[in-house]
Amino acid sequence: MKTLLAxxxxxxxxLPAAAEVKIKEVVSPGGITAWLVExxxxxxxxxxxxxxxxxxxxxxxxxxxxxxxxxxxxEGAADLDARAYARELESLAASFSxxxxxxxxxxxxxxxxxxxxxxxxLLYDTLHKTRFDQEAIDRVRAQVISGLRSDAKDPGDIAGRxxxxxxxxxxxxxxxxxxxxxxxxxxxxxDIVAAHRAVFARDRLYVGAVGDITAEELSKLLDQLLxxxxxxxxxxxxxxxxxxxxGITVVPFETPQSVAVFGQPGIDRDDEDFFAAYIMNNIxxxxxFESRLMDEVREKxxxxxxxxxxxxxxxxxxxxxGSVASSNDRIAEAIxxxxxxxxxxxxDGVTEKELNDSKxxxxxxxxxxxxxxxxxxxxxxxxxxxxxxxxxxxxRNDKVNAxxxxxxxxxxxxxxxxxxxxxxxxxxxxxxxxxxx
Amino acid sequence: xxxxxxxxxxxxxxxxxxxxxxTSFELDNGMQVVVVEDHRAPVVQQMVWYxxxxxxxxxxxxxxxxFLEHLLFKGTETMAPGELxxxxxANGGNDNAFTSYDYTAYFQRVASDRLELMMxxxxxxxxxxxxxxxxxxxxxxxxxxxxxxxxxxxxxALFGEQKSAVQYLNHRYGVPVIGWKHEMExxxxxxxxxxxxxYYAPNNAILVVSGDVDPEDVRRMAETHYGAxxxxxxxxxxxxxxxxxxxxxxxxxYKDPRVAQPYVSRSxxxxxxxxxxxxxxxxxxxxxxxxxxxxxxxxxxxLQFDQQxxxxxxxxxxxxxxxxxxxxxxxxxxxxVTLEQAEAAMDAALRDFITEGVDPDQLDRIKMxxxxxxxxxxxxxxxxxxRYGRALTTGLTIQDVQDWPAILQxxxxxxxxxxxxxxxxxxxxxxxxxxxxxxxxx
Numbered sequence: 001m002k003t004l005l006a007x008x009x010x011x012x013x014x015l016p017a018a019a020e021v022k023i024k025e026v027v028s029p030g031g032i033t034a035w036l037v038e039x040x041x042x043x044x045x046x047x048x049x050x051x052x053x054x055x056x057x058x059x060x061x062x063x064x065x066x067x068x069x070x071x072x073x074x075e076g077a078a079d080l081d082a083r084a085y086a087r088e089l090e091s092l093a094a095s096f097s098x099x100x101x102x103x104x105x106x107x108x109x110x111x112x113x114x115x116x117x118x119x120x121x122l123l124y125d126t127l128h129k130t131r132f133d134q135e136a137i138d139r140v141r142a143q144v145i146s147g148l149r150s151d152a153k154d155p156g157d158i159a160g161r162x163x164x165x166x167x168x169x170x171x172x173x174x175x176x177x178x179x180x181x182x183x184x185x186x187x188x189x190x191d192i193v194a195a196h197r198a199v200f201a202r203d204r205l206y207v208g209a210v211g212d213i214t215a216e217e218l219s220k221l222l223d224q225l226l227x228x229x230x231x232x233x234x235x236x237x238x239x240x241x242x243x244x245x246x247g248i249t250v251v252p253f254e255t256p257q258s259v260a261v262f263g264q265p266g267i268d269r270d271d272e273d274f275f276a277a278y279i280m281n282n283i284x285x286x287x288x289f290e291s292r293l294m295d296e297v298r299e300k301x302x303x304x305x306x307x308x309x310x311x312x313x314x315x316x317x318x319x320x321x322g323s324v325a326s327s328n329d330r331i332a333e334a335i336x337x338x339x340x341x342x343x344x345x346x347x348d349g350v351t352e353k354e355l356n357d358s359k360x361x362x363x364x365x366x367x368x369x370x371x372x373x374x375x376x377x378x379x380x381x382x383x384x385x386x387x388x389x390x391x392x393x394x395x396r397n398d399k400v401n402a403x404x405x406x407x408x409x410x411x412x413x414x415x416x417x418x419x420x421x422x423x424x425x426x427x428x429x430x431x432x433x434x435x436x437x
Numbered sequence: 438x439x440x441x442x443x444x445x446x447x448x449x450x451x452x453x454x455x456x457x458x459x460t461s462f463e464l465d466n467g468m469q470v471v472v473v474e475d476h477r478a479p480v481v482q483q484m485v486w487y488x489x490x491x492x493x494x495x496x497x498x499x500x501x502x503x504f505l506e507h508l509l510f511k512g513t514e515t516m517a518p519g520e521l522x523x524x525x526x527a528n529g530g531n532d533n534a535f536t537s538y539d540y541t542a543y544f545q546r547v548a549s550d551r552l553e554l555m556m557x558x559x560x561x562x563x564x565x566x567x568x569x570x571x572x573x574x575x576x577x578x579x580x581x582x583x584x585x586x587x588x589x590x591x592x593x594a595l596f597g598e599q600k601s602a603v604q605y606l607n608h609r610y611g612v613p614v615i616g617w618k619h620e621m622e623x624x625x626x627x628x629x630x631x632x633x634x635x636y637y638a639p640n641n642a643i644l645v646v647s648g649d650v651d652p653e654d655v656r657r658m659a660e661t662h663y664g665a666x667x668x669x670x671x672x673x674x675x676x677x678x679x680x681x682x683x684x685x686x687x688x689x690x691y692k693d694p695r696v697a698q699p700y701v702s703r704s705x706x707x708x709x710x711x712x713x714x715x716x717x718x719x720x721x722x723x724x725x726x727x728x729x730x731x732x733x734x735x736x737x738x739x740l741q742f743d744q745q746x747x748x749x750x751x752x753x754x755x756x757x758x759x760x761x762x763x764x765x766x767x768x769x770x771x772x773x774v775t776l777e778q779a780e781a782a783m784d785a786a787l788r789d790f791i792t793e794g795v796d797p798d799q800l801d802r803i804k805m806x807x808x809x810x811x812x813x814x815x816x817x818x819x820x821x822x823x824r825y826g827r828a829l830t831t832g833l834t835i836q837d838v839q840d841w842p843a844i845l846q847x848x849x850x851x852x853x854x855x856x857x858x859x860x861x862x863x864x865x866x867x868x869x870x871x872x873x874x875x876x877x878x879x
Contacts, residue, residue, distance in 0.1 A: 020478070041477060042815045074732075083742065086732035090802040093809030112809055139741065139748075142771060146748045149697040155590060255695060257585035288531070289510070289522040299519065302578025305586050325586050357527055364529010368480055368546050372816045 021393050028219040030227040034207035035380040043113040045211035046373040050381040052204040054104045055177030057234045062191050064179015069195040070100040075136035077125040082136050094119040103315045105199050113212045132192050155259040155426040163261045163424045171240035201233030208380025210373040240317035246420040247436035258331040258427025264420045266318030275399050276407040282358045283350050285309025296337050303334040332431040346416035349409030363397040456839050460652035466668040467640030471825045472655050473647040475818040481549040481648035482819045486826040489636035492538040492609035498628045500616015503536040505629045511572045513565040521558050539759045540830035549649040553658045560662040573626050584615050592693035600869045603687050607678050638669030643829045647822035686863040694874040700769040701780045706865040707764040710756040718756030719844045720856040725754035726803050739786040746774045746782045759831045776870045795850030
């Protein structure tokens with residue numbers, strides 16, 4: 001079996017599967033740009049509209065305004081109140097979904113070809129004639145507050161919130177984009193309208209479209225939907241300084257399993273060493289069963305169900321983060337092993353075999369992402385927001401393959417900083433004390 | 438808007454149906470094969486589903502189906518521990534597995550030219566696993582930590598476990614899939630191997646391949662790798678204990694200081710989809726949509742908009758189950774509303790619904806969305822593959838899967854009210870209150 005596998009592996013390396021995603025840039029007569037993948041095999045289209053800024057556009061005393069506003073977009077438009085609006089959307093069998101993250105608000109649309117014009121009319125009203133009825137504001141606000149109360153008693157959320165605050169301080173990244181119970185309670189309709197005005201503007205708009213639509217049809221749709229948006233939105237805040245210093249912070253919480261997040265300063269998405277860091281992370285703690293952290297913490301010691309690390313390159317700051325959960329009497333050992341692996345990677349780097357395995361995995365798994373119109377639309381919008389070129393999909397695997405062992409090991413030594421690796425542990429961990437100042 | 442509906446409902450179900458992309462056949466050893474074609478991207482998913490889940494476990498060994506699922510990633514006679522996943526990764530693929538009450542399934546997603554290697558490895562671990570005591574001990578710690586993550590750290594999950602245990606008087610659906618903690622702690626090598634030898638065999642398995650493949654190629658490869666494994670002649674008939682008549686409404690209260698948002702949860706014992714007889718389950722599926730499917734649903738309208746006693750309400754029913762399942766209603770009370778008031782409002786709304794009957798426009802909209810869902814579903818053949826895997830491991834046939842959309846379309850408002858009257862019976866129900874621990878919060 002092992003010999004046979006070796007033969008197959010050689011074959012594999014010689015014949016990588018190619019993702020055939022043909023992206024066209026479409027510029028409408030009104031000057032709106034979108035990336036399009038035409039595919040007429042199924043009679044529907046997925047479009048993702050991304051607006052840069054997200055919850056970080058909240059004014060300091062209005063935390064949660066963008067998040068609540070995003071939750072209210074589907075609560076009525078033009079002459080349709082919330083329920084009439086929902087009935088109309090159902091009768092068209094389209095779906096509009098919304099997300100507000102720290103860096104962007106996205107609107108994801110899925111619509112059948114047969115009634116696309118009617119869906120477009122409804123979407124126009126949704127974006128331009130949002131009602132923000134006081135009844136809806138109060139109802140959705142109550143849901144957000146209920147969620148915040150639950151988050152306050154969820155060990156994972158407590159850990160994330162504590163880590164954010166320690167990492168970014170007063171910058172918007174340092175607090176929960178959903179706001180606090182106090183800040184959300186105080187939001188007025190004017191605040192919501194202001195948040196809408198801050199977010200939806202053409203100077204920060206990115207569009208990806210996939211499916212049963214031609215460039216010409218898309219152009220027309222773009223102008224119809226988006227030309228009436230204001231030219232500019234609210235200014236995007238400045239960069240955040242990553243101020244973590246390393247150590248362990250324990251947040252006592254009565255629960256059987258401690259949940260920990262950890263992190264240190266990260267690396268820019270457009271840094272020339274990004275791919276080397278990406279490969280290094282894949283080997284250290286990236287998603288698969290094969291990572292060193294999974295091997296050491298789960299497979300060898302049975303200390304957790306899952307341990308992961310991930311680069312978090314955001315618009316305004318970067319961190320390198322991870323997470324693990326272990327019962328209260330074993331979390332100290334899990335953290336010790338993770339810290340030791342962090343140091344071992346910094347000191348010794350990776351082996352040639354690990355590098356090659358990681359490259360084969362990353363280049364082979366890349367095409368698996370393009371597995372549906374909505375997913376591809378999201379990727380197209382994300383690529384534009386990250387400033388990637390339109391041919392990126394075709395060159396990305398070459399960039400992965402071009403990384404050398406020296407690159408990875410140099411970046412591991414430069415990037416990894418065990419002294420600044422900060423752990424936040426929520427639970428009743430045995431044998432762990434807060435060491436952070 | 439009426440015109441919109443008329444135009445859309447006049448459309449044929451779909452010019453090209455998903456069924457056109459589905460091929461199925463059976464190997465000589467009894468292994469069933471389903472292929473769902475999609476040639477848009479050079480990607481394939483292989484899944485092997487076993488008709489063996491937690492409800493098939495012997496008494497006292499709860500969690501062994503899931504434990505074995507973990508152990509199948511250890512070695513075989515020819516593969517070292519972890520080698521299967523490592524090989525999948527080295528081929529640029531992802532793999533994982535999952536266990537439920539009625540099935541255990543393993544899958545890999547990978548470039549379509551690697552399918553044969555995936556089959557070779559999956560066939561190998563169907564009958565050849567080799568486990569050491571060390572594997573058992575470490576992996577038992579892993580599943581206990583998994584239970585910690587999913588259940589022990591989550592009061593809603595603990596509440597749900599207690600509630601299911603009360604719902605089922607005599608059926609294994611009352612025992613959690615992951616297992617009771619005290620029994621998980623005692624699971625050993627023999628428990629795992631005994632379950633493996635009993636249920637892991639080609640005549641108890643279904644191969645589902647979805648993606649960029651030719652069914653004839655799949656047949657050839659499946660015959661080579663799975664076809665070489667003899668059927669297990671001793672495969673037991675799948676007989677489970679059944680529920681006696683449930684004649685007493687039950688109530689539970691679960692208190693936990695980690696509860697932030699109390700709620701009421703009601704479950705009713707409910708029939709599932711049966712081969713050749715899916716009508717009642719179809720009516721229940723539409724009932725759950727009408728009562729709880731979002732902003733336009735009956736309960737949301739009554740409880741959130743009109744009476745404003747709830748911040749959230751939801752209704753859940755999944756008829757794809759081997760034995761009787763549940764129909765669930767959840768109400769999260771608004772600030773200042775007690776659980777008692779929320780429950781009373783929920784019961785009043787359910788009674789009113791049965792009196793008022795179904796709004797025909799709402800039923801039309803739901804059916805329109807179900808038809809559209811079949812178009813959207815073609816964008817996700819792995820999802821279609823899942824649909825077949827779940828159905829075929831819960832007693833349904835391929836014909837049942839393909840008949841289901843039309844059966845849903847044929848349900849009438851009267852059918853829905855009739856099934857509501859039949860199923861929403863206090864005697865077969867459990868009402869649960871998830872509560873804050875008063876001593877801590879006050």
